[in-house]
Amino acid sequence: MTISTSKSRFAALAQGLGFEAVRVCRADEAWDAAGRLEAFVEAGRHGTMGWMETTLERRKQPTNMWPEAKSALVVAMNYGPDSDPLEDLKAKSTGNISVYARHRDYHDVMKGRLKQLAQAFARETGAEVKVFVDTAPLMEKPLAEKAGLGWQGKHTNLVSRAHGSWLFLGVMLTTAALEADAPGQDHCGACRACLDICPTDAFPAPYQLDARRCISYLTIEHAGPIPEEFRKAMGNRIYGCDDCLAICPWNKFAKTSAEAKLQAREDLKRPPLAELLTLDDAGFRRLFSGSPIKRIGRNRFVRNCLIAAGNSGDAALRPLVEGLRSDPDPVVAEAADWAAGELGVATD
Structure with a gap:
């Protein structure tokens, strides 16, 4: 057939x-x-x-x-x-979640x-x-x-x-032997927009990715402390990164998804860091029930939020950050120490 x-x-x-x-x-x-x-x-x-x-x-x-x-x-x-x-990156006191999540x-x-x-x-x-x-x-x-x-x-x-x-x-x-369609043809041309916008220089060359430098990898797949060389570049990105996707000129033909289950929840568009930093495990699970974010767990997520808090320049977040310096999870506590220093809190 x-x-x-x-x-x-x-x-x-x-x-x-x-x-x-x-x-x-x-x-x-x-x-x-x-x-x-x-x-x-x-x-x-x-x-x-x-x-x-x-x-x-x-x-x-x-x-x-x-x-x-x-x-x-x-x-x-x-x-x-x-x-x-990309506009969400400007709201420094909020978290930026990748569109897909x-x-x-x-x-x-x-x-x-x-x-x-x-x-x-x-x-x-x-x-x-x-x-x-x-x-x-x-x-x-x-x-x-x-x-x-x-x-x-x-x-x-x-x-x-x-x-x-x-x-x-x-x-x-x-197992059916089907008639194949013609393969896709590369239309990137001389454009470098996706390479040049990457905050962490994660592309060693066109068509090559070093995941170890990618914010999506660092915030989702990487379980330990975020390497300090990438923390400032993360900005307010707390789950994934869309920069290289969002800047693509071919998005001029893109349309908003018609699938209701894939349209963004209002509470996940620019969620305030002040709310996310208070999440315990139960609160995290409730907020992200049915979401792909649930997979990374509360500790990794709050670690990401602390990096964003440290980059926010928002002094109002200092008490929340200080409270997390004694978090039972050592990776969370270390991220809180770093964020506290960035926000001008005295650290030992």
């Missing part, structure tokens, strides 16, 4: 499920993404994300994870914000709908299917480029001429 006979119907079904686009590529062909990933890990640019090393061989090629897979159907869901997230966990939103699409596909074709939404050793972005949803820009994220940088990706692998 080739998907060309029913592609329009599956595209219509995908659109009805909230996906902006669906494209197809082969899953059983060799590609240069495997070599790029291996070089990334060998250079240690994955930092403390040990799972990238332990799953390297499976991640190199979709068939290493599922030998029977022949094709990949890749879907995209728009999560475009209703305002420029301001509402429901996108894994939950997308996976159920992708399963519906896969079930319909399996019923019609009789082929086996497996679905993935960033939860397995599968390289979604290279697959999306190969399927023609866009291209991996100089910031290594997917860019779409129709949607800019604001796309969540999901993949359905199948």
Whole structure:
């Protein structure tokens, strides 16, 4: 079977499920993404994300994870914000949360709908299917480029001429041999906007990322103290960083997400640091129930908020910061000591 006979119907079904686009590529062909990933890990640019090393061989090629897979159907869901997230960096006494994490966990939103699409596909074709939404050793972005949803820009994220940088990706692998779409073509040209805006110089070269210098990695994946060389550059970013995405010129074609579950909660747009610094474990869990932020836990989150407080210049935050200097978690206490010094509190 080739998907060309029913592609329009599956595209219509995908659109009805909230996906902006669906494209197809082969899953059983060799590609240069495997070599790029291996070089990334060998250079240690994955930092403390040990799972990238332990799953390297499976991640190199979709068939290493599922030998029977022949094709990949890749879907995209728009999560475009209703305002420029770079403006939120100016509100120093508030926390800046990455756009993708301001509402429901996108894994939950997308996976159920992708399963519906896969079930319909399996019923019609009789082929086996497996679905993935960033939860397995599968390289979604290279697959999306190969399927023609866009291209991996100089910031290594997917860019779409129709949607800019604001796309969540999901993949359905199948044993069916499907007609592939044309791959995406690079339209970055001479633009360096995403490279030049990075606060921590996390891009050693175009199309290369050193996660160890990336604020998204530091605030989400890194569990220990934030290296001091990056603290001032973090500004008020308390979960992730959107700078390289938000500055992309192709966002002029982006639209605000129509998916209600992906539109920002009002309380997660510029949340006051004064409120976030009072969170205990129970309060953190309540505030971020159903949110991807819940995964990092209260201590790591409050550590991030303390760095933002130290950068805020807001003297009103001094009592809260001082109170956290005796926090039971040593990483939180150390961040509080640093923030207190930045805010002019006498430290021993």
